[in-house]
Amino acid sequence: MPNATIAAPLVGYARTSTAEQEAGLEAQVRELEAAGCSEVFKERVSSVGERDQLAAALKYLRKGDTLVVTKVDRLARSTVHLWEIVRDLDAKGVGLRVLSLGGEVVDTKSATGKLILTIFAGFAQFEREMMLERQREGIAKAKAEGKYLGRKPTARAKAGEAVRLHQEGKTVTEIAKALGIGRGSVYRAIGSSPVSRA
The missing domain is CATH 3.40.50.1390 (Resolvase, N-terminal catalytic domain)
Incomplete structure (x- = not known):
């Protein structure tokens, strides 16, 4: 065979x-x-x-x-x-x-x-x-026509929530972790200096 x-x-x-x-x-x-x-x-x-x-x-x-x-x-x-x-x-x-x-x-x-x-x-x-070139051209055209909004700033959108958590006594580190944003963004949202809270 x-x-x-x-x-x-x-x-x-x-x-x-x-x-x-x-x-x-x-x-x-x-x-x-x-x-x-x-x-x-x-x-x-x-x-x-x-x-x-x-x-x-x-x-x-x-x-x-x-x-x-x-x-x-x-x-x-x-x-x-x-x-x-x-x-x-x-x-x-x-x-x-x-x-x-x-x-x-x-x-x-x-x-x-x-x-x-x-x-x-x-x-x-x-x-x-x-x-990618067509995408860049589309963005440029949208910007020229005032129609381009760009990516929604995540940290800025969560600023109100950051302030609320801060008022509840949460630390900057806890707030950053809870909201998924950086500590610097939390400081900007609550108007504190980086040395004011842990």
């Missing part, structure tokens, strides 16, 4: 930013599982935040495995970051599959595979930069 070919394990990684909906993360997980991933690491973290689950996935991978992601920008925050990951995968003998590239395994050891990854990572980075 001929030996059956054993498929290399597929390990998925899914990520959405903290601002995105949970449904987006679950959609990625479903797509990865449909692609045959036996294990999926997932997390909600900003593009610049620490990616604990990505680190766990990279540690979990073994020679012959394939890391699968739905899009390049779910994996890496920039072209440089992508190449750091590719370098680490290559050193471990691990392949990379990007589903948005048609589901083909991108051979990071070949010149063609490296070219494809560079191009798509560049597009993903360009897209993010364009989005």
Whole structure:
């Protein structure tokens, strides 16, 4: 009886930013599982935040495995970051599959595979930069029209509550902890000097 070919394990990684909906993360997980991933690491973290689950996935991978992601920008925050990951995968003998590239395994050891990854990572980075530029232009336009309110100052919004707690005999440290604001903000709210209360 001929030996059956054993498929290399597929390990998925899914990520959405903290601002995105949970449904987006679950959609990625479903797509990865449909692609045959036996294990999926997932997390909600900003593009610049620490990616604990990505680190766990990279540690979990073994020679012959394939890391699968739905899009390049779910994996890496920039072209440089992508190449750091590719370098680490290559050193471990691990392949990379990007589903948005048609589901083909991108051979990071070949010149063609490296070219494809560079191009798509560049597009993903360009897209993010364009989005940020449009956001900045929108804010500038709103400010010019007097429509931009900005982020509501949390500490200022809680000033009244800080004063009330101070009048009840709470210390500055207790007030800051209760309201989730800095001690300096509490001092400003109650009109005290930093040396007046502990």
